[in-house]
Amino acid sequence: MKKLLIVDDSSTMRKIIKRVLRQAEIAVDSILEASNGIEALEQLVANPDVGLILSDINMPEMNGIDLVKAVREAHSTEALPVIMVTTEGGEAMIASAMSSGANGYVTKPFTPDSIRCVLDPYFS
């Protein structure tokens, strides 16, 4: 069981991800939300027990790539996994996210199965 942080500037997408997590039967203690990287970092300060982050890339204020870089200054990939959930499916963007310290990558549109496949290792 983990505390999970969803970072996306779309409230619709945050609701969809929460619904998909339920459909995929991913058991989490609680779900926190942030609409950009800066809010996400503030959430991490207030909630140091967050166990996993699902983050969009294209967001105002601070994007997902910069968020991952900031998270990696304080947390290893094992201590706080970050999974990117984004429309950016190009090889260059995936490579950029992974080299910045992301643990995994899911492209929108996604199915519950694709979310489950990426998250299962962190909840087993």
Next chain:
Amino acid sequence: MHLFMNSPNQVASFAQSTQVIMRIKTEETLEQLRKSVEEVFLIMLDTEACLIEAPENSDPVAYEAAIDIEAVVEFTGQPKGAVLLRATHASAADIARKLLMMEPTDEVDFEDVEDALGECANMVTGAFKSRVLDPRGNFQLGTPTIDTRVQIDHEHRAGNLLFKHHEGHLAVEIWLSEENA
């Protein structure tokens, strides 16, 4: 038009970008846009978006007047442009209900309708970028802008498609900067 190019790289770059523009006007590109829309609707809304032709006697002025909400996502690279989604409020509300798995009779807030159409535009543009733009170079997407009428900073409408979905219609357009047209 006068062109000043100092190096073989600049010439190659111009030739490459010109090729991209030529390709982006092809029916194959619009076909990929159609597939992008259909993919998003099928996977995320669990409903079909069917390409239809505008009625022959459709009045462009009445059509424009019927549009209540627009969502646009810009892409930068060679070429620069945008993907624009246009809908009536009823159609956009239907998209929001389907995205959020609400009942057809459920009330949906205007903010949710705007955000849902914006996210729909984001996913369609992302799918279009993966299919058409990414294989041709380095492109970046912006964040969605949603309004009654969105300001489009690109002069050339390169293509438009009209879809019928669950309970409404959705127009999808590609715009390019004049410098690319």
